[in-house]
Amino acid sequence: MEAAARLFRERGYHNVSIDDVAAAVGLTGPALYRHFRNKHQILAHALTEQLGAVEAVATRALAMGAEPEDRVTFFLSELGELVLEREEALLWKRERRHLSGDERIEFREKLRAVLAMALKIFRSAYPDRRETDLELLSWSVLSVYSNVREYREKLDPGRARELLEVMARAILACALEAATSGSETYGPVLRTPQGRRERILSTATRLFDANGYNGIGIEGIASESEMALATVYQNFGGKSEILNAVLTRGAEGLHYVTRHRLGYAKDPEGALDTIVRTYIELALGPHGPLLRIVASDLIYLPDEQQQAIRKSEREYVDEWVATLREVLPNIPVVEARARVQSSIGLVADITPIAAMCSRPHIADELRILVSAVLRSGSF
Structure with missing residues (x-):
């Protein structure tokens, strides 16, 4: 799964064959079929496992018998370790659309579960924030941690983790109630080009x-x-x-x-x-x-x-x-x-x-x- 995830990220799902995945781990194509029926099943397992890794971090944070602020610190620190050590940790952002109908439903449920756990961690530390605002803040924090690819090799790992937490806490401190401008001008395109x-x-x-x-x-x-x-x-x-x-x-x-x-x-x-x-x-x-x-x-x-x-x-x-x-x-x-x-x-x-x-x-x-x-x- 790790080899396939790396190849999917580097080349794109449709540009990777079963033989490519097998060669990456020193197997033949037929040998790979003992573990997975096809390339699609490898992708489904890889994406589920990657979300599961984020879920495991959130589970450990929620299980801590600590103050709410300590749980937030633990969650952000461990999430930083995960995304900086595993470059394919959030491959699901690009490749999840290749999932089948039932798999897509299962994936969405798991993604919502991860969001709900992050929301619970942040809610305990920010009890006065509106629930709807905390949801947007939680999505935003997860986004910051999923966009490290472009700079992860250019920063010292310790500084990268520190920077991720600094950005996440800046997000959590945002006063969204200060927002005033409406978004009524944004919506679906209504006119079809004539040319x-x-x-x-x-x-x-x-x-x-x-x-x-x-x-x-x-x-x-x-x-x-x-x-x-x-x-x-x-x-x-x-x-x-x-x-x-x-x-x-x-x-x-x-x-x-x-x-x-x-x-x-x-x-x-x-x-x-x-x-x-x-x-x-x-x-x-x-x-x-x-x-x-x-x-x-x-x-x-x-x-x-x-x-x-x-x-x-x-x-x-x-x-x-x-x-x-x-x-x-x-x-x-x-x-x-x-x-x-x-x-x-x-x-x-x-x-x-x-x-x-x-x-x-x-x-x-x-x-x-x-x-x-x-x-x-x-x-």
């Missing part, structure tokens, strides 16, 4: 988000676009070209809109607020599916196209980092980057959760949470 190419891209974005790149064929994109297959091929050479166009459009759009808004920022504080607000607005709106597709399906593009989009992502993160260090000049670059990547990941993780996005002030709440993560600690 053929735009309609294909819009439909493909919706289908990739719902089914995954490998879960829909080009014939399905043509059908959902209400176009002949020949018309789709007149605009794109194949499904991979459509995916590349979708992701390139998203990356370029993110840069363009951000740069446009930044032109009106009067100082570093205003620039940082502009970057945060713009990203949240895009994530809550039509740009949101693109963030999920990048996280899940970029790996299925040819290497050259992947690298081009990853380069664009790095440059976008660089904009955040440079601006944050204008506001907090004493923060080390690597820690600024860790906070930025945690913040971007937090928004990307929370916005697909329907119960969270239905909160009346979610846009402002996300801004408060991101600001807390970025400014956590004293500089």
Whole structure:
């Protein structure tokens, strides 16, 4: 399971064969079938086991006969150890959509159980917080701990654990009742593009988000676009070209809109607020599916196209980092980057959760949470 999880993370579920998994542990394909019926069963077991590891940490924290604050400290410390030692510990964020119907239901129940345990740990230490607010805070803390991949090798392990706890406690200290701006301007896209190419891209974005790149064929994109297959091929050479166009459009759009808004920022504080607000607005709106597709399906593009989009992502993160260090000049670059990547990941993780996005002030709440993560600690 560990070897498969590592390969799924590095290459993507559909790019890994049973023989690849067998070779990684020194077995033949037939020998592997003595333990698992197929690759799908390995994935289901791996994802369940990974959530189980988080559940075990929460169980130990709740079993402590200690003060509530001590349980929070233990939970955050142990969770940090888990995610920093096991790079595949939270593979489920990307690959859970490959689960079958019953497996998906079982997985959701287990995920809700983990959230409920985290909520119980935090509730005991913050009894005056509203239950609905604690739920958002709990999701946000779990998100921070699931976005360590990009910086885990660049920080000393001890400092990384310390930084994770600092960001988590900054989240738990957030006063969400201060949120005032509504989110009524965010919702599903109501109009279908009239141009053929735009309609294909819009439909493909919706289908990739719902089914995954490998879960829909080009014939399905043509059908959902209400176009002949020949018309789709007149605009794109194949499904991979459509995916590349979708992701390139998203990356370029993110840069363009951000740069446009930044032109009106009067100082570093205003620039940082502009970057945060713009990203949240895009994530809550039509740009949101693109963030999920990048996280899940970029790996299925040819290497050259992947690298081009990853380069664009790095440059976008660089904009955040440079601006944050204008506001907090004493923060080390690597820690600024860790906070930025945690913040971007937090928004990307929370916005697909329907119960969270239905909160009346979610846009402002996300801004408060991101600001807390970025400014956590004293500089």
